[in-house]
Amino acid sequence: MAMLAEPRYHSPEVLDEVFTDLEHFGPSGLPFAGGTDVVVGLRKGKLAPRVMVDLKRVADLAQGIEVNDTWLRIGALTTLSRLVAHPDVRSHFPALVEAANTVGSIQIRNRATLAGNICNASPAADTAPALLAYHARIALVSRHGIRQMPVADFVLGPRRTALRAGEVVNGIDLPLDGGVAGSSFTRLTRRRGVDLATVSVCAVVDRRGTHIAYGAVAPRPFVLTDNAGVLADPHADPAARKALLTGFAAHASPISDLRGSREYRQAMVITCSERALQTAITRRHRP
Amino acid sequence: MSSHRVTLDINGEPHSLDVTATQTLLDALRWQLDLTGTKKCCAEGECGACTVLLDGLAVNSCLVLATELHGASVTTIEGIGTPSSLSRLQDAFLAEGAVQCGFCIPGMVMAAHALLADQPHPDAATIRDRLSGNLCRCAGYPRILRAVQLASSQADE
Ligand code: FES
Ligand code: FES
Numbered sequence: 001m002a003m004l005a006e007p008r009y010h011s012p013e014v015l016d017e018v019f020t021d022l023e024h025f026g027p028s029g030l031p032f033a034g035g036t037d038v039v040v041g042l043r044k045g046k047l048a049p050r051v052m053v054d055l056k057r058v059a060d061l062a063q064g065i066e067v068n069d070t071w072l073r074i075g076a077l078t079t080l081s082r083l084v085a086h087p088d089v090r091s092h093f094p095a096l097v098e099a100a101n102t103v104g105s106i107q108i109r110n111r112a113t114l115a116g117n118i119c120n121a122s123p124a125a126d127t128a129p130a131l132l133a134y135h136a137r138i139a140l141v142s143r144h145g146i147r148q149m150p151v152a153d154f155v156l157g158p159r160r161t162a163l164r165a166g167e168v169v170n171g172i173d174l175p176l177d178g179g180v181a182g183s184s185f186t187r188l189t190r191r192r193g194v195d196l197a198t199v200s201v202c203a204v205v206d207r208r209g210t211h212i213a214y215g216a217v218a219p220r221p222f223v224l225t226d227n228a229g230v231l232a233d234p235h236a237d238p239a240a241r242k243a244l245l246t247g248f249a250a251h252a253s254p255i256s257d258l259r260g261s262r263e264y265r266q267a268m269v270i271t272c273s274e275r276a277l278q279t280a281i282t283r284r285h286r287p
Numbered sequence: 288m289s290s291h292r293v294t295l296d297i298n299g300e301p302h303s304l305d306v307t308a309t310q311t312l313l314d315a316l317r318w319q320l321d322l323t324g325t326k327k328c329c330a331e332g333e334c335g336a337c338t339v340l341l342d343g344l345a346v347n348s349c350l351v352l353a354t355e356l357h358g359a360s361v362t363t364i365e366g367i368g369t370p371s372s373l374s375r376l377q378d379a380f381l382a383e384g385a386v387q388c389g390f391c392i393p394g395m396v397m398a399a400h401a402l403l404a405d406q407p408h409p410d411a412a413t414i415r416d417r418l419s420g421n422l423c424r425c426a427g428y429p430r431i432l433r434a435v436q437l438a439s440s441q442a443d444e
Contacts, residue, residue, distance in 0.1 A: 006309060035350065035351065039352060106417055
């Protein structure tokens with residue numbers, strides 16, 4: 001059996017060296033941070049880079065979590081453990097905390113980064129629906145500067161993102177201008193504990209509307225918004241609410257796999273969205 | 288094959304290792320350093336048998352590359368206690384009869400050790416949650432839970 005050539009390992013200290021590596025090696029250069037998905041990919045032969053570019057020591061990549069009046073910025077190297085422990089993330093974005101806490105185990109979350117979870121672009125990535133429902137934007141940095149886009153536009157499909165050659169994630173911004181919001185993340189798994197989601201839903205009710213985002217039920221996560229106030233109204237006719245959520249669920253195109261059949265997932269999309277919405281509304285009106 | 292020299296601290300001792308880019312910390316511990324207390328099972332982050340502390344945090348050593356660890360500090364089960372002087376947590380595992388075949392136990396002890404360092408008196412739900420990345424195929428979970436509770440109750444004595 002032919003041995004795959006061992007890649008090289010680089011640990012640049014500044015972004016400039018990262019860009020040089022990515023220019024030199026093109027698609028066979030693999031930037032990574034926590035490495036929890038990358039190491040598995042290497043071992044299974046799904047990834048065969050010529051050079052691995054470790055981003056963890058890059059001094060000019062945003063490291064921690066920064067907060068100003070309008071944004072909370074999660075630096076590219078922020079691990080999920082640090083994310084869920086941050087007081088501002090906990091108070092403003094509880095559904096992101098709930099979602100991040102379902103990624104792997106504590107051992108994984110101590111290494112894995114939020115940015116890496118999104119770049120990996122698994123249809124079942126748990127943090128994606130939460131970022132979509134909160135209208136997060138992702139900042140990408142290259143030699144040509146920084147560009148930003150909604151996370152919803154960044155994830156294109158299974159393992160596909162809008163990341164261009166020579167670009168890495170700089171950070172993920174969450175808006176703080178939605179007013180008093182209620183939010184909740186719900187996921188369905190086959191068992192308690194560490195498992196991939198069969199269906200995941202995040203609901204956010206803020207002054208711009210009610211945003212429901214779905215994961216694991218389409219090639220990529222997606223978000224839909226009700227601006228009419230039906231979903232946000234705790235006294236709305238349950239039939240009207242159900243009709244809206246059923247309409248939303250029609251955008252899902254789940255597949256059958258070992259975690260559940262297409263039909264089961266399709267039914268559970270509606271159930272999960274009802275649960276997530278109910279909790280979000282309750283949290284919003286909690287004194 | 289290109290190799291990388293990595294200098295790191297393992298159980299308080301400085302070490303220099305020559306590793307390839309894709310060699311995991313787990314394999315370096317077991318095959319190069321003969322620290323075989325850290326177990327290899329799934330090798331993909333599912334079971335927790337390979338849990339060690341990296342700069343004080345519990346991680347799966349099968350998901351960490353040795354090359355990433357230049358300057359890092361790693362604690363393995365060999366750094367927690369020795370056969371002649373077990374840690375309080377290890378004693379508690381024995382006292383509660385929590386060890387059956389024993390294969391998962393080093394990882395369990397490391398995960399529990401990280402938890403108790405962080406929260407000396409966790410409730411049962413927290414213990415279950417923080418050990419949910421560690422599988423025990425002998426399914427000795429109730430006794431493992433009791434062992435962690437016992438060690439936690441002794442923490443101030
Ligand atoms: S061997 Fe590392 S998690 Fe199973
Ligand atoms: S004691 Fe046998 S696997 Fe846990």
